[in-house]
Amino acid sequence: MTTITDIALALGITPSTVSRALAGNPRVKEKTRLAVEKKAAEMGYERNIVASNLRKGRSNIVGIVVPRVRREFFANFIGGAEDVLASAGYNVIICQSQESLDSEIKALKALKNYRAAGVIISHSIESKDGNHIREIMGDLPIVQFDRVFPDLPGAKVVGANCDGAYQATMHLLKKGYKRIGTIAGYMSCMAFVERLAGYRMALEDAGINYDERLVYPDSILYETGKESARKAIADGCDALYCCGDYAALGAMDAAREAGLHIPEEMGIVGTANEFWADIMTPSLSSLGQHPFDMGQAAAHAFLDGRTGTEIIPMELHARQSSNKH
Amino acid sequence: MTTITDIALALGITPSTVSRALAGNPRVKEKTRLAVEKKAAEMGYERNIVASNLRKGRSNIVGIVVPRVRREFFANFIGGAEDVLASAGYNVIICQSQESLDSEIKALKALKNYRAAGVIISHSIESKDGNHIREIMGDLPIVQFDRVFPDLPGAKVVGANCDGAYQATMHLLKKGYKRIGTIAGYMSCMAFVERLAGYRMALEDAGINYDERLVYPDSILYETGKESARKAIADGCDALYCCGDYAALGAMDAAREAGLHIPEEMGIVGTANEFWADIMTPSLSSLGQHPFDMGQAAAHAFLDGRTGTEIIPMELHARQSSNKH
DNA sequence: CTGTTAGCGCGTTCAA
DNA sequence: TTGAACGCGCTAACAG
Numbered sequence: 259m260t261t262i263t264d265i266a267l268a269l270g271i272t273p274s275t276v277s278r279a280l281a282g283n284p285r286v287k288e289k290t291r292l293a294v295e296k297k298a299a300e301m302g303y304e305r306n307i308v309a310s311n312l313r314k315g316r317s318n319i320v321g322i323v324v325p326r327v328r329r330e331f332f333a334n335f336i337g338g339a340e341d342v343l344a345s346a347g348y349n350v351i352i353c354q355s356q357e358s359l360d361s362e363i364k365a366l367k368a369l370k371n372y373r374a375a376g377v378i379i380s381h382s383i384e385s386k387d388g389n390h391i392r393e394i395m396g397d398l399p400i401v402q403f404d405r406v407f408p409d410l411p412g413a414k415v416v417g418a419n420c421d422g423a424y425q426a427t428m429h430l431l432k433k434g435y436k437r438i439g440t441i442a443g444y445m446s447c448m449a450f451v452e453r454l455a456g457y458r459m460a461l462e463d464a465g466i467n468y469d470e471r472l473v474y475p476d477s478i479l480y481e482t483g484k485e486s487a488r489k490a491i492a493d494g495c496d497a498l499y500c501c502g503d504y505a506a507l508g509a510m511d512a513a514r515e516a517g518l519h520i521p522e523e524m525g526i527v528g529t530a531n532e533f534w535a536d537i538m539t540p541s542l543s544s545l546g547q548h549p550f551d552m553g554q555a556a557a558h559a560f561l562d563g564r565t566g567t568e569i570i571p572m573e574l575h576a577r578q579s580s581n582k583h
Numbered sequence: 584m585t586t587i588t589d590i591a592l593a594l595g596i597t598p599s600t601v602s603r604a605l606a607g608n609p610r611v612k613e614k615t616r617l618a619v620e621k622k623a624a625e626m627g628y629e630r631n632i633v634a635s636n637l638r639k640g641r642s643n644i645v646g647i648v649v650p651r652v653r654r655e656f657f658a659n660f661i662g663g664a665e666d667v668l669a670s671a672g673y674n675v676i677i678c679q680s681q682e683s684l685d686s687e688i689k690a691l692k693a694l695k696n697y698r699a700a701g702v703i704i705s706h707s708i709e710s711k712d713g714n715h716i717r718e719i720m721g722d723l724p725i726v727q728f729d730r731v732f733p734d735l736p737g738a739k740v741v742g743a744n745c746d747g748a749y750q751a752t753m754h755l756l757k758k759g760y761k762r763i764g765t766i767a768g769y770m771s772c773m774a775f776v777e778r779l780a781g782y783r784m785a786l787e788d789a790g791i792n793y794d795e796r797l798v799y800p801d802s803i804l805y806e807t808g809k810e811s812a813r814k815a816i817a818d819g820c821d822a823l824y825c826c827g828d829y830a831a832l833g834a835m836d837a838a839r840e841a842g843l844h845i846p847e848e849m850g851i852v853g854t855a856n857e858f859w860a861d862i863m864t865p866s867l868s869s870l871g872q873h874p875f876d877m878g879q880a881a882a883h884a885f886l887d888g889r890t891g892t893e894i895i896p897m898e899l900h901a902r903q904s905s906n907k908h
Numbered sequence: 909c910t911g912t913t914a915g916c917g918c919g920t921t922c923a924a
Numbered sequence: 925t926t927g928a929a930c931g932c933g934c935t936a937a938c939a940g
Binding site for chain 4: 584586587588598599602603606630631633634635636637638639
Binding site for chain 2: 304305306307308309311312317326327328330333334336337340344349351352354367368371372373507533534537538539
């Protein structure tokens with residue numbers, strides 16, 4: 259591994275000059291700079307980032323903390339963010355919180371310890387507020403997305419959850435479903451709270467009383483979605499707006515097991531528009547987010563030091579599971 | 584940020600002793616160690632990993648380089664590897680090559696530059712051999728998985744590709760399909776080469792001539808799978824073993840567009856057993872790998888400094904798409 | 909058992 | 925425009 263000292267020695271100058279030349283410092287003579295660059299290339303020099311980071315007290319690492327990488331949504335988000343950040347010269351560390359507060363804290367501490375330049379995060383379900391994030395990261399830039407704590411300052415990128423859920427519920431209403439429940443998420447996450455709000459708003463706009471008993475919360479997985487759907491069926495629901503596609507899948511299976519025909523006797527709309535929503539039978543109507551765009555937006559928010567909230571539209575993909583005649 | 588010097592000052596000892604105490608060096612008096620630990624906790628000390636890494640010339644970072652995070656297989660692999668590595672005190676950096684050699688090289692260089700302790704990699708399709716990996720990583724431990732270069736020394740974790748493809752093809756034969764083609768992958772990847780070998784072996788064991796014209800390579804995506812399947816249909820195939828589930832999905836759509844009934848007129852088996860294989864209609868028969876186990880195995884291989892090749896079994900999930908009567 | 913000394917490689921003063 | 929000197933925070937070798 260060649261160092262700036264090696265280059266300096268080979269050129270009969272000092273490491274300081276080499277450092278400056280390589281940093282593009284304008285106070286170094288054109289000629290020396292070229293000589294240094296040439297020599298560096300020749301010797302296969304690459305800056306020791308660890309040393310550089312130590313000296314500067316910061317790094318070009320950006321941490322992305324998500325509940326899990328394997329969710330379509332997060333994976334695509336990461337794809338979008340990585341593109342933008344990589345071309346801006348940042349290295350991305352991806353951390354999974356596995357929906358656990360402990361893991362989230364551990365990941366943040368590791369990032370802080372690596373002197374990350376900032377963090378892009380969608381918090382775990384166990385996280386009740388953003389205090390731990392702020393405490394650990396200090397005044398480093400924090401970009402929140404999807405699941406955000408409104409009181410935590412900094413940039414935010416969110417889907418139009420309320421509007422989307424409104425669309426989805428209104429769609430079910432227009433299709434003629436009468437008793438529409440919702441398989442909801444965790445009320446500790448803004449995103450889910452807003453989806454519930456959109457659901458409620460649609461009902462009320464249609465002159466239907468919002469009935470809390472038809473809200474089945476804490477269900478974002480297949481299993482919990484299925485269980486909640488069983489209750490909803492017992493409660494006489496003929497349609498369900500689900501806050502996630504996995505929960506929606508559980509709901510479909512619950513309906514089938516109860517002998518209900520989809521979409522005639524049970525209409526279902528999910529959220530996330532996972533890849534498989536389109537290929538299953540009956541295909542699953544779902545509220546699509548734009549995770550890739552969100553990733554890009556979050557990266558730009560970080561790079562530009564923006565602090566506002568950016569709202570990315572969501573759109574309904576109406577398919578068979580809600581296509582009542 | 585408190586440093587070991589702060590602690591030393593507060594305790595009237597030297598930084599070296601603090602460093603040793605914190606490192607659990609047995610040559611430090613029990614009493615001092617306890618005092619140091621207490622003070623450190625009191626002052627909220629956390630070791631500056633960057634400085635530590637610089638000094639030691641290595642870090643506790645392990646890089647995982649995969650084509651893309653969003654593939655079920657890789658996401659699950661990462662999950663398995665991360666579990667094991669995290670509890671061994673390593674931090675994981677996940678890098679995506681996006682199937683591009685350039686990105687792969689960039690990622691490896693970044694890892695090397697961060698003085699990673701090692702790398703766990705499944706190479707991109709563009710990579711023709713492992714020379715760049717070895718050159719960049721020097722003598723750092725390299726664990727290859729799934730797509731491996733046999734000539735590159737170091738540990739390897741692979742699925743039983745040949746055996747699996749054999750099972751899959753034999754299954755199609757037993758179901759009574761007559762003209763079985765294969766939507767194959769890239770011959771630059773061992774994994775795909777072996778699947779092709781297994782396919783061939785099954786045919787020959789059944790007394791059927793292996794016909795190169797029924798091998799449609801370079802098709803692992805939906806689009807390429809579909810296109811290849813169109814050719815296969817034109818060539819009179821009545822079944823296809825596909826090296827990937829996305830390609831298999833493309834093949835199913837090609838068959839439907841050609842008016843062929845699945846599984847009666849066209850049998851299809853995919854590979855990877857993606858989540859959605861089970862829920863689509865007709866459900867997709869698929870060769871399951873055990874990505875989570877593979878991740879754990881790869882992590883252990885790294886931790887134990889093992890160098891052999893570990894083979895993880897694959898198993899056929901026979902479903903509707905190949906269920907001819 | 910602990911202190912002293914000496915860097916890891918780089919970037920940033922301050923001088924010249 | 926360049927050099928000299930220093931230190932980021934930590935660890936390791938060598939003494940004692």
